[in-house]
Amino acid sequence: MNPQKRFSRQSFLGPNSEKILKQASIAIVGLGGGGSHIAQQAAHAGIGNLNGFDFDMVEDSNLNRMIGAQADDLNAPTLKTDVITRMVRAINPDCAIRCFMGRWQENAVYLRVSDVIVGCLDSYLARAELEATARRFCIPYVDIGMDVHSVGGESRISGQVFLSLPGETCMWCVGFLREELMQQEAERYGAAGPKPQVVWSNGVLASTAVGLCVDILTGFTKIRRQCEYLTYDGNTPILKQHPRLDYLSSSSCNHYPLSNMGDPIWRHTKAMNLSLT
Amino acid sequence: MTFSLKMPYRLWRRIREDHARRHDHAFERVGFLLARTAALPESSQLILPYEYLVVEDSNYMQDHTVGARINANAIRQALQRTLEDQASLLHVHSHPHSGRPAFSSTDRKCYAELVPSFFNVSPAGVHGALVLSADSISGAMWEKKTSSPVALSRIDIIGSPQLTVGDGYESAKALF
Numbered sequence: 480m481n482p483q484k485r486f487s488r489q490s491f492l493g494p495n496s497e498k499i500l501k502q503a504s505i506a507i508v509g510l511g512g513g514g515s516h517i518a519q520q521a522a523h524a525g526i527g528n529l530n531g532f533d534f535d536m537v538e539d540s541n542l543n544r545m546i547g548a549q550a551d552d553l554n555a556p557t558l559k560t561d562v563i564t565r566m567v568r569a570i571n572p573d574c575a576i577r578c579f580m581g582r583w584q585e586n587a588v589y590l591r592v593s594d595v596i597v598g599c600l601d602s603y604l605a606r607a608e609l610e611a612t613a614r615r616f617c618i619p620y621v622d623i624g625m626d627v628h629s630v631g632g633e634s635r636i637s638g639q640v641f642l643s644l645p646g647e648t649c650m651w652c653v654g655f656l657r658e659e660l661m662q663q664e665a666e667r668y669g670a671a672g673p674k675p676q677v678v679w680s681n682g683v684l685a686s687t688a689v690g691l692c693v694d695i696l697t698g699f700t701k702i703r704r705q706c707e708y709l710t711y712d713g714n715t716p717i718l719k720q721h722p723r724l725d726y727l728s729s730s731s732c733n734h735y736p737l738s739n740m741g742d743p744i745w746r747h748t749k750a751m752n753l754s755l756t
Numbered sequence: 757m758t759f760s761l762k763m764p765y766r767l768w769r770r771i772r773e774d775h776a777r778r779h780d781h782a783f784e785r786v787g788f789l790l791a792r793t794a795a796l797p798e799s800s801q802l803i804l805p806y807e808y809l810v811v812e813d814s815n816y817m818q819d820h821t822v823g824a825r826i827n828a829n830a831i832r833q834a835l836q837r838t839l840e841d842q843a844s845l846l847h848v849h850s851h852p853h854s855g856r857p858a859f860s861s862t863d864r865k866c867y868a869e870l871v872p873s874f875f876n877v878s879p880a881g882v883h884g885a886l887v888l889s890a891d892s893i894s895g896a897m898w899e900k901k902t903s904s905p906v907a908l909s910r911i912d913i914i915g916s917p918q919l920t921v922g923d924g925y926e927s928a929k930a931l932f
Contacts, residue, residue: 495926502925591796594918616794617762617804617914645914646764691916698917698928705915737764737806741792744842 486525492699497525501573503696504528506593508583508609510559511535512676513599513623515546516685518563522570524693529567529576530593532583533559544678583609591616595692598622599685601674603660610643610650614735617645619695623684625713627675636680636713639721640687641706648706651734653723655708680713687718705730758909759882759897760796760922761803765915770808771888775850782816784823786849788834790841793882801882803897803908805846809834822862824849831870839877846895847871848886856921857889859896867896867905875901884908892921 486497493499505526507514510533521529537545537552537559545559547566560578567576579586590596596618598609606622613620625638643649650656691707694700708721767789775785789805796802815830838845847870851857859867867885874883875898884897884905893913896905910922920927 493928496928498926499920499928502920588795588797591794591802594912616802617764617912619914619916619918642916644764644916645762646766695916695918696928703916731766737767738790738792738841740804740806741794741802744792 489524492693492697496697496699499696500525500693501527503594504530504592505692506530506532506590506596507563507599508532508590508596509599509601510545510563510578511541511599512544512678512681513625513685514597515544515548515559515563515566516682517597517599517623517689518567518576519546519570520686520689521692522567522574522576524689525571525574526692527574529574530589531560531563531576531578532581532586532590533563533578534581535559537562540673544676544681546678587612590618593618595619595621595695597688597692600624603656603664606650607656607661610656611735613643614645614649615740617740619644621688621691622650623681623688625676625680625684625711627677634675636677636711636716638680638684638711638713640684640691640709640711640718642691642704642708644705645735645740646737647732648708648724648727648730649732649734652727652732653706653708653721677713680711683713683716683718684711757899757906758798758800759803759884759906760800760910760912761791761805761886761895761908762912762914763805765913767805767808768913768915771848772850774808774810775888779813779816779824781818782824783820784849784852785811785816786824786826786847787811788837789846789848789886790837791844791846793844800909801897803844803846803882803884806843807837808848809837831873835874835877838874838881842878842881844881844883845874845878846884846886848888850888852890854890854892856892857887857894859885859887859894863887871898871905872901874898892919894921 507517510531537548537557547562560580564578596613610620620643622641628635710721711718788809790807791803791805794802811830815827817825819825882897886895893911895908913919917928
């Protein structure tokens with residue numbers, strides 16, 4: 480391998496883009512259908528540090544979409560974290576890949592050192608918690624997800640990509656996260672069943688997310704972004720800005736005050752009760 | 757202990773807008789930042805500025821030997837907010853050039869007295885100072901009242917694109 484030629488085709492990203500990407504650290508939470516694409520592309524693009532989080536094992540039903548997973552992985556219990564580590568090292572041995580088997584909350588300190596956090600999770604509750612963590616430590620958060628709905632007896636693929644930046648529009652601001660959705664999810668907990676997923680839709684969403692990550696780091700598009708909320712119709716197929724952004728009166732966010740950043744502290748309120756902020 | 761800092765782009769823009777305003781007699785403007793902190797691996801601490809405190813025009817003193825001199829009232833107001841918020845406090849000013857800024861000898865002399873005074877209202881916190889240029893930023897933190905300042909090893913202005921400053925770090929400079 481000729482290191483000087485490896486990234487020659489992406490030199491348009493900027494004169495020092497190779498070094499910027501190599502010094503960057505991206506956290507990928509959820510290493511299944513969406514997260515495996517993210518890891519693969521980030522490794523190809525030259526991201527120097529990847530931290531992956533997943534608690535799951537590879538199963539038969541993952542093979543239709545998990546990038547890097549192979550049939551042989553079913554011969555013995557194989558962690559998704561091991562699949563991703565193997566894949567990334569094969570693509571780019573210079574990438575420092577570190578994967579944590581378990582809930583990301585148990586290793587949350589390693590999210591804090593990230594330049595970008597990418598969430599590839601199945602539930603609204605999980606997304607809300609991850610966005611809140613990203614906001615608390617002033618880290619850009621990119622969320623992707625897809626679903627399949629039955630509309631008039633027809634299966635329709637849908638999905639989203641959301642870029643959440645500290646101080647700017649969040650997923651609550653646009654109504655993607657809502658209390659009633661959390662409530663419904665909590666009531667259905669354990670009864671939801673596996674969500675339909677396909678590799679090509681995950682690929683579209685993940686590729687878009689990786690492009691946003693690279694743009695955050697290199698600024699190659701020279702676009703100053705405050706938020707991105709892209710909606711995906713997998714049947715047409717069209718990926719476009721969600722119309723809700725047009726109806727926002729302000730780009731600033733009231734859901735995550737900047738004063739709530741940092742490690743939680745105990746504060747005495749006027750009533751002399753302790754409260755955590 | 758090492759220190760790094762992350763600031764939302766919106767807050768950076770707020771500082772720049774204030775510092776760009778002309779003053780009747782001061783050559784430059786200064787301000788303060790309230791900040792939170794977060795622990796990072798390997799005994800490192802992340803500084804997270806969250807609010808910029810504007811120094812009112814009336815609190816600038818007439819002194820043509822320096823770029824700006826503020827009165828005790830301005831400092832007291834900043835210290836009051838620091839106490840109320842249980843925050844870290846950073847003094848911030850700008851230098852009128854491009855490229856990585858550095859504290860001048862006047863800055864260092866001033867900070868040697870000013871920043872330790874922040875510990876009088878928030879002894880458990882860390883406090884510091886930042887200096888901005890047209891397209892970059894530098895800073896230092898004091899871990900204790902009697903500490904020597906420690907240069908921020910890395911500063912990130914968080915947005916899209918992101919600005920990263922630090923020894924050994926490269927960054928996109930587009931749009932900054």
